[in-house]
Amino acid sequence: MITPRQNDILNLIVELFTQTHEPVGSKTLQETISSSSATIRNDMARLEQLGLLEKAHTSSGRMPSKSGFQYFVEHSLRIDSLDEKDVYQVVKAFDFEAFKLEDILEKASQILADLTGYTGIVLDVVPTRQHLTSFDIVQLSSHDALAILTLDDSKPVTVQFAIPKNFLARDLETVKMLVETRLVSKTVLDIHYNLRTEIPQVIQKYFTTTDNVLDLFDYIFEQLFKELIFISGKVASLSYADLTTYQYLDNPQLVSLEIRNSMQEEEMSSIRVADSSEKALANVSIISQKFLIPYRGFATMSLIGPIDMDYKKMLSIITIVTKVLAVKLGDYYRYLNSNHYEVN
Numbered sequence: 034m035i036t037p038r039q040n041d042i043l044n045l046i047v048e049l050f051t052q053t054h055e056p057v058g059s060k061t062l063q064e065t066i067s068s069s070s071a072t073i074r075n076d077m078a079r080l081e082q083l084g085l086l087e088k089a090h091t092s093s094g095r096m097p098s099k100s101g102f103q104y105f106v107e108h109s110l111r112i113d114s115l116d117e118k119d120v121y122q123v124v125k126a127f128d129f130e131a132f133k134l135e136d137i138l139e140k141a142s143q144i145l146a147d148l149t150g151y152t153g154i155v156l157d158v159v160p161t162r163q164h165l166t167s168f169d170i171v172q173l174s175s176h177d178a179l180a181i182l183t184l185d186d187s188k189p190v191t192v193q194f195a196i197p198k199n200f201l202a203r204d205l206e207t208v209k210m211l212v213e214t215r216l217v218s219k220t221v222l223d224i225h226y227n228l229r230t231e232i233p234q235v236i237q238k239y240f241t242t243t244d245n246v247l248d249l250f251d252y253i254f255e256q257l258f259k260e261l262i263f264i265s266g267k268v269a270s271l272s273y274a275d276l277t278t279y280q281y282l283d284n285p286q287l288v289s290l291e292i293r294n295s296m297q298e299e300e301m302s303s304i305r306v307a308d309s310s311e312k313a314l315a316n317v318s319i320i321s322q323k324f325l326i327p328y329r330g331f332a333t334m335s336l337i338g339p340i341d342m343d344y345k346k347m348l349s350i351i352t353i354v355t356k357v358l359a360v361k362l363g364d365y366y367r368y369l370n371s372n373h374y375e376v377n
Contacts, residue, residue, distance in 0.1 A: 035079075035080065038068065038076060039076045039079060041066060042066060042076050043080055043085055043097070043104065043105060045065055046086065046096070046097055047102065047344075048345070051341055051346075055094070056094030056095060057096065058093055058095075059073040059074045059077060083100075084100045085104055087101075099340055102340050102341065110304065110344050112345065112349050115352065115353055116350075116353075120353050120357075123144060124357055126144045127357050127358070127361045131361070131365055134326075137358070137361055138155045138157060138263050138332070141155050141334065141354060142155040142264065143266075145354050146265035146266025148354070150269055150272075151266055151269055152265070152267060153335075154262070154264050154288065154334070155263045155333070155334050156262055156289050156292060156332055156335070157260065157262070158330040159260075160221050160257065160258065160261075161221050162220060163221050163329065164185055164219065165217050165220075165224060165257070168180070168181070168183075168209065168212045170205050170208065170209045172205060173193070176196060178205060179192070179194075180194060180253045182253075184329070185330070187328035188328075190257070197245040197249060211235060211236070215227060215231065215235060216232075224257065225254075232250060233247060262289050264282055270282060270337065273317065274316065277312065277313045278313045278314065292333060292335050293333070296321055301331075303319075304319070304344070305318065305319045305320075305321075314337070316340065317339060317340065318337070318339065318344075320344075320348060321333055321334065321335040321336075322335075325359060325362075328366065334354065334358070336350075336351050
């Protein structure tokens with residue numbers, strides 16, 4: 034589509050513009066591009082004809098268009114090196130004691146937002162694919178008890194609940210037995226389905242009054258159906274987008290759906306430059322990278338920012354954060370192996 038020299042010119046204009054946000058002229062490019070000023074101007078004019086550059090109204094210089102940024106990301110974007118200063122900042126920011134997975138993921142989104150000045154998002158592993166691998170109930174008193182659920186042999190979730198007033202001592206054991214025989218080893222998606230179909234029929238065989246038992250099942254399991262989503266730097270969206278984007282970020286479930294739909298199943302990373310069908314995200318860029326949560330699967334970290342962001346810098350930062358996060362998660366799961374529980 035374009036010549037190698039034109040590609041070099043476009044890359045250099047993108048690099049200079051994202052650093053200064055000032056139009057770039059042919060004389061500036063002459064310091065790097067070994068061609069005459071006239072040749073460079075002709076190439077810039079050609080790139081403008083192709084819609085990859087735009088002419089600034091107040092200057093003879095050019096700046097990348099939306100299509101220019103898209104072309105750069107698709108054909109030229111590479112990480113040459115990781116900034117040691119950014120690595121140090123991320124490692125320092127992760128130097129805290131964590132007792133819950135949620136604390137680590139939320140901190141990661143905040144670190145990403147702080148380092149970039151944009152909006153950082155972390156999505157946990159898709160909840161419907163997780164398996165319930167163990168279940169237990171610990172009675173705390175005559176009035177309340179603790180349900181201990183483990184997902185994928187690695188993510189413990191505890192739910193404290195009030196024991197129904199009409200429950201006998203053996204009824205908690207019955208609830209535990211029903212979960213172990215009917216729900217353990219199933220995916221969260223299957224559990225959701227079974228709670229609406231099979232479980233109500235089975236409960237009738239063991240309990241005379243079933244409404245409060247069904248409510249108890251719903252209460253214990255409702256947390257499994259909620260996707261963990263952490264969004265930091267929402268206010269920053271007002272500096273690179275408009276109120277529509279800010280308001281959209283108030284609905285984490287919609288944000289999650291859009292990010293997941295923007296990546297193919299096998300994709301580990303993606304950069305989308307103003308190509309979302311969602312109006313609120315139509316004029317922003319989204320960088321996403323998947324990262325492994327030990328024993329459980331891949332989660333996703335995303336950065337939402339302006340079209341004219343410094344892509345090399347932002348891609349480097351999100352790469353550093355996901356790498357350091359992986360180390361932090363490894364430490365966390367070694368801690369969990371000592372049989373500690375997350376308490377909600």
